[in-house]
Amino acid sequence: MTDAPPPKLDLLGIGNAIVDVLARAEDGFLAGQGMAKGGMALIDTAAAERIYAAMGPGVEGSGGSAANTCAVAAALGARVGFLGKVAADELGKVFGHDIQAAGVHFPTAPLSGGAPTARCLILVTPDGQRTMNTFLGACVAFGPDDVSEAEVVSAAVTYLEGYLFDPPEAKAAFFKASRAAHAAGRQVALTLSDPFCVGRHRAAFQDFVKNETDILFANEAEILSLYETDDLAAAIAKVRTEVSLAAITLSEKGSLVVAGDQEWRVAAVPTQVVDTTGAGDAYAAGFLAALAQGKPMAECGRWGSVAAAEVISHFGARPQADLKALVAA
Structure with missing residues (x-):
């Protein structure tokens, strides 16, 4: 471990x-287009x-999972960067403007002459479920050269998105980032993102969780997929042995935070569900923003629940209310 200076981020x-494009849709539309409701398909x-x-x-x-987390964490007062x-192109300018306007440092150089900026076509059914169709575009060009070790070392926690x-090439970027972080005595957080994504890359995820991850975020479907079980208690027993800290979101049942042999059950914050897009992203943001302030684990989970409840109460994955006021209430 090196003697790195105190983190700037x-x-x-x-x-x-x-860039997300959200629209309302009926279940029949999803069926007609051959979509698996509630999932994310690459198109x-x-x-x-x-x-x-x-x-x-x-x-x-x-949008983008980790970018949403960064925007919500910045709204809660955290010092945040995003790669x-x-x-x-035009959508690239939209993305860059939005994330910087949210207070997030965004140093990655744009891709010129290649694929266009990625977009995610999100269909929200009347029950609030979101079904995502993602065209990765320029994201596919993200690789190890885009991971600035100086940026990684400047952050207390590097947060990696499973969709990547x-x-x-991005998988190689993950390992470069995690090794730079650990060499500087920093922490690495991973969100599993989506059970179908876990299914596509299960062995790689299992390796990365066990050997590179300090803090894991997952929902119930994702953690069950990771460990190939339908028994939540068995999955939680396994994750305790592999990461220092895990936060498992359980929809309306709240979340479970585990660290070694300790656990904290956190209640969900009641809200009117309009659109579940970004719920897990917001939970991770609230949790990590509270953790950065040295809050106790139960309070980190509460901040996560508050942020998630705000984001699912309206269309879109970025906060619209004053999150600092909501967590202080």
């Missing part, structure tokens, strides 16, 4: 830089154009 997110240019043309009126905004690849396991 509380959190550095690394993930897919995506090509042709599918992106076909679905976009068939969707109802959409709301555009910057992710956009193209030098889909592009192969």
Whole structure:
């Protein structure tokens, strides 16, 4: 371990830089398009154009799982940076403007002459469930060269998004980031992102969780997929032995925070569910922002629940209310 200076950032997110297009849709529309409700599918240019043309009126905004976490953490007062690849195009400018306007340091150079900026076509059914169709575009170009070791070392926690396991170069970037962080005595957090994503890369995820991850975020479906079990208690017993700290979100049942043989059950914050997009991202943001302030584990979980409840109470994955006021209430 090196004697690194005190961190300048509380959190550095690394993930897919995506512009979200959200629209309401009925269950029949999803079935007609062959979509698995509640999941995330990777799509090509042709599918992106076909679905976009068939969707109802959409709301555009910057998204991406880790980027959402960064924006919410910044809203809670954390010092935050983000690394992710956009193209030098209009949507790339939208993304860069939005994340910097949210108070997030965004130093990654845009891709010129390659694929366009990524977009995620999100269909929200009347029950608030979101079904995502992601065209990765310029994200696929993100690789080890985009991971600035100086940026990683400047952050107390480097937060990695599981979706970034889909592009192969990005996996190498993950390992570069985690090794730089650990060499400087910093922590590495991982969010599993999506049970289908875990299924696509299970062996790689299992290796990364066991050998590189200090703090793990997952929902019930993701942790069960990771350990190939349908027994939540068995999955939690396993994760205790592999990471220092894990926060498992359980929808309306709140969340469970575990560290070694200790655990904290955290209640969900009641809210009217409008759109579940970004719920897990916001939970991780609240948790990590509280952790950066040295709050107790139960309070970290409460901040996560408050942030998640705010984000699912409206359309879109970025906060609209004053989160500092909400966690202080």
